[in-house]
Amino acid sequence: MWLLCWSSPALAHPHVFIDYTVMLRHNAQAIQGFELHWVLDAMNSQLILDEFDSNHNRRLDAPEQQQVIALMRENMRDYDFFTLVQLDGHRLPIREAQNFWVSLNAQKRVVYELFLPCQIPLGPQPRQLQFEALDSTNYVAFMPTPQVFKTQGQGALRLQITRRPTKIYEPLGLTVARGS
Amino acid sequence: MRLSFCLVCFVCLLIAQPVLAQTNPFLKRSSPAPQLQRQSEAAESSEHPDRLRAFKSRFQTMQYQLNQQLAVRTQAARDEQPPWIWLSLMLIAFAYGAFHTLGPGHGKCVVCSYFIAEDSHWRKGLLLGYLVAIVHALSAFGVVAVIYYLLKSSSQLLFDQATRLTSLVGYGLIAVLGAFLLLRQLRRWHSMPVAASGSGPANAAAHHHCEFHDCQHTHGHEAAPAQPRRDNIWLMALGIGVVPCPGALTILMFSISLDFLQLGIVLALMIALGMGLTTSLLAVLTILSRQGTLRWLSPPSHQQQNSRVEHALRLSGASLTLFFGLLFFWAAL
Numbered sequence: 001m002w003l004l005c006w007s008s009p010a011l012a013h014p015h016v017f018i019d020y021t022v023m024l025r026h027n028a029q030a031i032q033g034f035e036l037h038w039v040l041d042a043m044n045s046q047l048i049l050d051e052f053d054s055n056h057n058r059r060l061d062a063p064e065q066q067q068v069i070a071l072m073r074e075n076m077r078d079y080d081f082f083t084l085v086q087l088d089g090h091r092l093p094i095r096e097a098q099n100f101w102v103s104l105n106a107q108k109r110v111v112y113e114l115f116l117p118c119q120i121p122l123g124p125q126p127r128q129l130q131f132e133a134l135d136s137t138n139y140v141a142f143m144p145t146p147q148v149f150k151t152q153g154q155g156a157l158r159l160q161i162t163r164r165p166t167k168i169y170e171p172l173g174l175t176v177a178r179g180s
Numbered sequence: 181m182r183l184s185f186c187l188v189c190f191v192c193l194l195i196a197q198p199v200l201a202q203t204n205p206f207l208k209r210s211s212p213a214p215q216l217q218r219q220s221e222a223a224e225s226s227e228h229p230d231r232l233r234a235f236k237s238r239f240q241t242m243q244y245q246l247n248q249q250l251a252v253r254t255q256a257a258r259d260e261q262p263p264w265i266w267l268s269l270m271l272i273a274f275a276y277g278a279f280h281t282l283g284p285g286h287g288k289c290v291v292c293s294y295f296i297a298e299d300s301h302w303r304k305g306l307l308l309g310y311l312v313a314i315v316h317a318l319s320a321f322g323v324v325a326v327i328y329y330l331l332k333s334s335s336q337l338l339f340d341q342a343t344r345l346t347s348l349v350g351y352g353l354i355a356v357l358g359a360f361l362l363l364r365q366l367r368r369w370h371s372m373p374v375a376a377s378g379s380g381p382a383n384a385a386a387h388h389h390c391e392f393h394d395c396q397h398t399h400g401h402e403a404a405p406a407q408p409r410r411d412n413i414w415l416m417a418l419g420i421g422v423v424p425c426p427g428a429l430t431i432l433m434f435s436i437s438l439d440f441l442q443l444g445i446v447l448a449l450m451i452a453l454g455m456g457l458t459t460s461l462l463a464v465l466t467i468l469s470r471q472g473t474l475r476w477l478s479p480p481s482h483q484q485q486n487s488r489v490e491h492a493l494r495l496s497g498a499s500l501t502l503f504f505g506l507l508f509f510w511a512a513l
Binding site (some may be wrong): 014015016017034041043044046047048050051071072075076078079082101135137138139140141143167168169170 | 204205206233236237238240241243244247250251252255283333336424427430431433434437438505513
């Protein structure tokens with residue numbers, strides 16, 4: 001009977017797997033957003049290539065890339081771009097994605113790159129920031145890469161990683177404050 | 181009273197858990213209601229107890245690793261084809277199917293609901309479990325044959341639409357079967373003699389009456405429960421299995437893209453066998469649990485209570501089958 005109750009979508013089986021890295025972009029006063037680097041699994045990469053590589057040159061040319069982006073950008077908005085950001089326990093909405101780019105890497109795996117603007121003013125007091133790559137329907141599972149987190153920006157930032165994800169379904173935890 | 185309480189709690193637990201149709205979010209826009217549900221679930225995701233999150237994390241990471249191995253070894257098999265690659269691939273595919281099915285989906289709750297409704301031998305559980313898995317695999321073959329070979333397309337959108345269409349057909353069939361089981365059980369319930377369905381002084385009087393007279397009527401509780409009809413099993417397998425597993429579809433299309441269809445067919449069948457193992461084990465567990473529940477709640481000396489418990493189980497199982505059929509049908513719309 002317990003097994004029948006085991007219907008939480010968080011346990012549903014994923015069919016798409018993505019290796020992800022997140023880069024936090026900032027300036028001296030605020031966090032500006034998150035730059036995401038997603039690498040699709042080999043099987044689904046091949047399926048994407050089969051569908052969109054219309055000239056069969058085993059590459060995604062610019063028009064083909066645009067087709068992929070056009071299809072996915074609007075759909076991902078409904079899923080908050082598979083991102084959950086919380087500041088001091090409060091959820092921050094993710095409304096748009098910028099600089100959306102699709103390419104193939106040397107292993108013929110599809111790579112998505114996108115920037116999620118998320119303005120977070122910083123002060124001298126540390127704040128708890130949590131970032132999670134998440135598909136709440138669990139069709140897609142996000143696996144953190146070994147170098148899952150980077151920062152880029154101008155100005156000093158006081159940052160401490162309180163939790164580094166190593167498996168699917170683990171969030172990235174940070175404490176951030178303006179640098180002195 | 182205790183049984184009613186347990187059943188109410190059980191149903192409430194089921195209803196409290198959200199059920200979402202599995203469609204590729206990269207391809208399909210969501211409807212507003214599921215979107216709001218997803219947002220609230222996403223916000224709550226980090227609030228789950230740490231041990232549960234850790235278990236979920238390990239479970240999905242295992243599937244990630246199996247998926248990686250399948251991809252790497254399939255490419256290796258195409259390039260080199262040493263015999264041991266095939267064997268390792270088949271074992272990995274079998275494990276992938278078994279683990280994959282442990283999570284929600286693939287009709288386990290419908291199978292279990294069916295065996296709560298129907299008093300069955302454990303062999304029926306094995307049969308239905310493997311029938312569902314085989315129909316799953318055949319459905320994936322059929323969808324690929326129609327879309328890739330007949331329509332000459334590899335569009336993910338078409339596969340998604342095919343999955344949605346088969347979901348509507350399959351879950352509709354399950355809902356119809358659930359309604360049939362429920363109506364049949366309600367008819368049985370109403371046709372039970374009053375003396376057998378009641379309790380207390382009236383029933384005691386009926387039994388007392390029969391001690392002194394040669395009563396020709398039965399009290400209902402002596403009747404043995406009927407075995408499930410064979411065609412119900414086949415209908416159930418068709419209803420659940422007709423929805424192709426996206427995992428099997430992906431494996432097939434991946435193999436086709438590598439010009440290695442025969443390996444894809446073998447791997448899809450091995451995934452189905454793994455799925456069959458998990459589903460049939462759960463079905464057998466449900467059957468044994470049902471029998472144990474009956475023995476626990478109604479000892480042999482209480483045949484009248486046995487009849488009530490049996491009827492309650494059948495009614496709840498049929499109701500759940502109908503409920504899941506309608507719920508999944510609605511989710512697929």
